[in-house]
Amino acid sequence: MNLLEKLDAAAAARKALLPDGVGAFGVPIEEVYSATEARIGDRRVLLLGTNNYLGLTFAPECIRAAHEAIDSEGTGTTGSRMANGSYSGHRALEREFAEFYQCSSGIVFTTGYQANLGTISGLVGPGDTVLIDGDSHASIYDGCILSGADIIRFKHNDPADMEKRLRRLGGRVETTLIIAEGIYSMLGDQAPLAEIVEIKKAYGGVLLLDEAHSLGVLGETGQGLVEKTGLLKDVDFITGTFSKSLCSIGGFCVSNHPQLEQLRYVSHPYIFTASPSPATIASTRAALELLRKGNHLREQLWRNCTQLYTQLKEAGYRLGPDPGPVIAAIVDTPQQALMLWQKLLENNIYVNLILPPAAPEGKSLVRCSVNAAHTQEQIQYVGDVFTRLRALI
Amino acid sequence: MTDSNYKEITALLCERLSALTNVDVEISPDTNLISQLSIDSIKLLNLIMEIEDAFDVSIPINALADVQTVRELADLVYKIKFASS
Numbered sequence: 118m119n120l121l122e123k124l125d126a127a128a129a130a131r132k133a134l135l136p137d138g139v140g141a142f143g144v145p146i147e148e149v150y151s152a153t154e155a156r157i158g159d160r161r162v163l164l165l166g167t168n169n170y171l172g173l174t175f176a177p178e179c180i181r182a183a184h185e186a187i188d189s190e191g192t193g194t195t196g197s198r199m200a201n202g203s204y205s206g207h208r209a210l211e212r213e214f215a216e217f218y219q220c221s222s223g224i225v226f227t228t229g230y231q232a233n234l235g236t237i238s239g240l241v242g243p244g245d246t247v248l249i250d251g252d253s254h255a256s257i258y259d260g261c262i263l264s265g266a267d268i269i270r271f272k273h274n275d276p277a278d279m280e281k282r283l284r285r286l287g288g289r290v291e292t293t294l295i296i297a298e299g300i301y302s303m304l305g306d307q308a309p310l311a312e313i314v315e316i317k318k319a320y321g322g323v324l325l326l327d328e329a330h331s332l333g334v335l336g337e338t339g340q341g342l343v344e345k346t347g348l349l350k351d352v353d354f355i356t357g358t359f360s361k362s363l364c365s366i367g368g369f370c371v372s373n374h375p376q377l378e379q380l381r382y383v384s385h386p387y388i389f390t391a392s393p394s395p396a397t398i399a400s401t402r403a404a405l406e407l408l409r410k411g412n413h414l415r416e417q418l419w420r421n422c423t424q425l426y427t428q429l430k431e432a433g434y435r436l437g438p439d440p441g442p443v444i445a446a447i448v449d450t451p452q453q454a455l456m457l458w459q460k461l462l463e464n465n466i467y468v469n470l471i472l473p474p475a476a477p478e479g480k481s482l483v484r485c486s487v488n489a490a491h492t493q494e495q496i497q498y499v500g501d502v503f504t505r506l507r508a509l510i
Numbered sequence: 511m512t513d514s515n516y517k518e519i520t521a522l523l524c525e526r527l528s529a530l531t532n533v534d535v536e537i538s539p540d541t542n543l544i545s546q547l548s549i550d551s552i553k554l555l556n557l558i559m560e561i562e563d564a565f566d567v568s569i570p571i572n573a574l575a576d577v578q579t580v581r582e583l584a585d586l587v588y589k590i591k592f593a594s595s
Contacts, residue, residue: 246568246570251555251556251559261572262572265572267568267570267572267573268570268571268572269562269568269569269570269571270555270558270559270571271559272559281563282562282568285562285566285567285568286568473550473552474550474551474552477552478552479550479552479553
């Protein structure tokens with residue numbers, strides 16, 4: 118099989134799962150009306166396939182900030198921060214993230230993916246070890262691969278399994294980076310952070326927590342799982358993304374370790390890429406301010422999450438263990454997942470279809486992302502349609 | 511390093527692989543994990559965790575890039591387990 122024929126084989130595998138005319142991946146969204154509604158084809162649909170957890174995509178403060186930044190600084194930075202310089206907005210956002218997490222420093226990356234890629238590959242290298250949760254996001258796996266460190270997995274959310282593997286590393290634990298996530302993106306479950314921290318204290322190692330899905334969602338001020346559990350000071354490095362609760366694009370890492378600053382000189386995903394645009398930085402700064410003061414948004418979000426989780430549970434769907442903004446219905450086969458996804462779209466509800474190998478343990482998922490802007494009536498409608506469709510699978 | 515250690519590793523791999531696949535193939539050291547057993551990446555990673563526990567070793571998943579056959583997997587486990595012996 119030559120190079121291009123390998124891609125033909127991948128296309129054939131995709132076609133076997135998704136017949137012609139079914140565009141479940143990369144769905145064309147023609148118009149966006151609000152944080153909760155858009156047009157797909159000729160349908161006005163409810164959006165439950167975005168990660169807009171606080172519903173801030175149309176927040177006037179963020180839109181105004183982005184407009185002003187374009188007017189004053191232009192549309193793009195046209196280069197990397199290392200070679201072309203840092204705008205005042207980049208530096209201000211880094212200070213604001215550091216202050217938000219009560220850390221001594223912060224670094225902004227161009228995407229959330231690059232935040233993990235750049236942080237991990239900057240912290241560890243050949244001869245070091247990364248101990249990661251088996252259900253880690255692809256950005257974590259890719260960061261580990263880029264680093265050249267030895268990659269060891271522990272069973273998902275299983276502290277005893279993590280302890281066993283950390284113990285097995287013996288003296289190598291001194292150069293081991295442990296990685297977990299605040300909320301896991303597939304099933305919406307939360308890391309057992311207290312147990313992970315205890316094990317790390319007993320054996321050693323450095324702990325990185327990715328708060329991509331938990332930023333804005335968990336904790337009094339929205340810091341994430343570190344705030345909910347009161348363990349902020351026990352986590353060495355925190356990464357996260359702007360593309361979920363903060364409604365733009367980019368990522369960050371914060372830490373109290375002064376060595377974080379050295380990543381600017383060793384991390385390729387930070388150095389060799391264009392810096393975030395002025396509009397992106399400005400809207401993110403405005404959104405971070407809203408997120409910090411957004412207790413009312415978190416309360417509404419959690420009301421919506423609990424309502425939908427309860428309704429789907431009562432309808433007999435298999436779900437992840439924790440209610441939260443990511444609510445995934447687990448079905449037995451890709452065909453069932455595809456049918457459920459199509460029926461939901463026919464009922465003007467857009468959700469995410471997740472097929473193996475993207476989902477853990479060969480599962481097939483129909484995943485909803487709930488947000489604070491959804492009304493009670495919208496959530497009720499989604500729950501009612503899911504309930505009606507339950508008999509089909 | 512002994513033959514019996516190596517045989518023990520190979521036997522356990524064959525046993526675990528047999529339980530993991532529905533393919534009607536007699537598993538031998540030359541069996542290709544991907545083309546003959548259709549082991550996908552997730553199954554292979556989970557198998558590695560089982561093998562780590564069975565032999566009390568740490569097997570970096572990046573080392574799997576060079577593994578295609580049962581023999582190559584057995585060689586890797588053997589090398590890690592007995593490298594310092």
